[in-house]
Amino acid sequence: MRVASAATSTSLRLAYGAMAGPSARRSFATTSRFMKAYGFIGLGRMGWPMAKNLRAKIGKSDTLIVYDVSSDAVQKLQKEADGEVEAAKSVREVAEKAETILTALPEPHHVQKVYSEMLEPATLRTEAPNKNERLLIDCSTIDPKTSEEVTEKVLSSGAGKFCDAPMSGGVVGATNATLAFMVGCPDEMVDRVKEVLGLLGRRVIHMGPPTSGLKGKLANNYLLALNNIATCEAMNMGIKWGLDGKVLAELINNATGKCWPSESNNPVPGVLEVAPANRDYEGGFGTALMAKDLGLALTALEQADLKPVLGQHAQEVYKAVQQDDKCKNRDFSVVYRWLGGKE
Known part of the structure; x- marks a missing residue:
């Protein structure tokens, strides 16, 4: 339908x-x-x-x-x-x-x-x-x-x-x-x-x-949700390899991996002063809200006869993060902590 x-x-x-x-x-x-x-x-x-x-x-x-x-x-x-x-x-x-x-x-x-x-x-x-x-x-x-x-x-x-x-x-x-x-x-x-x-x-x-406003909002947040998980994984990957977090973020933000979760909401404490990661991930856009928006986007995709490739797995990630006592009710960049990222 x-x-x-x-x-x-x-x-x-x-x-x-x-x-x-x-x-x-x-x-x-x-x-x-x-x-x-x-x-x-x-x-x-x-x-x-x-x-x-x-x-x-x-x-x-x-x-x-x-x-x-x-x-x-x-x-x-x-x-x-x-x-x-x-x-x-x-x-x-x-x-x-x-x-x-x-x-x-x-x-x-x-x-x-x-x-x-x-x-x-x-x-x-x-x-x-x-x-x-x-x-x-x-x-x-x-x-x-x-x-x-x-x-x-x-x-x-x-x-x-x-x-x-x-x-x-x-x-x-x-x-x-x-x-x-x-x-x-x-x-x-x-x-x-x-x-x-x-x-x-x-x-x-x-x-x-x-309904065009909602379709635009859900499409944007769908992409944001995926970009955030990818950013958390990439930063965790680089830091585990011994790279300096600030240097890695500077590279990403001036290369093809540039995106809002890296440039304006970097998930690694100490990399970006204004990011929630520097406040124990307090404030910002909560993981529960992200899971909700992803759910709405997935419902809309189903109604439009479109099959998501990454969205369902991303929603599972945010739900799991929200169930973790050290991560729940925090900014969605806390996915980095959930992955075991160095803080």
């Missing part, structure tokens, strides 16, 4: 086209209308600093309505924002009050649940306090098929428009508003989406139609 059949893709384009009539275009072009009420759902490690930055960058007279299953996270955000954040009692309340809504959720089933609760019953344009068309942006990293289902649910509800916008940059990027977003949406939505996400990051890359 493919992620998106030709018929499904056509139906999505037609549905978006139908919604993009004169009134819809005026609605998205009228910035003041969309800057009055923002919603944010999901105040986890990424979502919390994103919501904080959003509150700081929208107008003082604008509203930010947030929801999270953790009341402590909501209260902490309200305190940090000097009370300029409104706490919602449910995701439906966020949907009823806000025109621009962002979600940052852990797993596909969380995304499905939240959007079902926001959109049902389908009366947001007729009975909710705010009857304007909504822009819903999902920043979660999930599988394309689930996102496609959510896209269709938003369109069929008549509530507004939806785009997938998974992010890259980690907690540091979320905190410093330097994230990169990979966006999947129709062309007519791009300017408005960039306007919103530009408040939270440095780069907003339009990858193509709905």
Whole structure:
């Protein structure tokens, strides 16, 4: 089964086209209308600093309505924002009050649940306090098929428009508003989406139609996962042969083996000062998250009738690393330690 059949893709384009009539275009072009009420759902490690930055960058007279299953996270955000954040009692309340809504959720089933609760019953344009068309942006990293289902649910509800916008940059990027977003949406939505996400990051890359952002993110992280294991093995190999780690890294970073895990996140302690390896592999991108993203990529590959050559073995490696007490819950470069690398 493919992620998106030709018929499904056509139906999505037609549905978006139908919604993009004169009134819809005026609605998205009228910035003041969309800057009055923002919603944010999901105040986890990424979502919390994103919501904080959003509150700081929208107008003082604008509203930010947030929801999270953790009341402590909501209260902490309200305190940090000097009370300029409104706490919602449910995701439906966020949907009823806000025109621009962002979600940052852990797993596909969380995304499905939240959007079902926001959109049902389908009366947001007729009975909710705010009857304007909504822009819903999902920043979660999930599988394309689930996102496609959510896209269709938003369109069929008549509530507004939806785009997938998974992010890259980690907690540091979320905190410093330097994230990169990979966006999947129709062309007519791009300017408005960039306007919103530009408040939270440095780069907003339009990858193509709905689900394209997720496909780009998963393809990138699939490659990153493999490059990281290869870098850990190569560094371990060279050091076991007696090579100096810094000299080996300099060679790799100026030769054909150059890659992000070697140049910016080198797994050997002492080689790169800013790398998690110098902090006992604390912080960074966790092994559990990498295993999750690999799983999503493998699922998407299966749905697209593609057979992975290296991905399944890589996922087994990250799962094994996560089960090691000396490695679990650390940056994914800790694969070097798991391999028995010299520290």
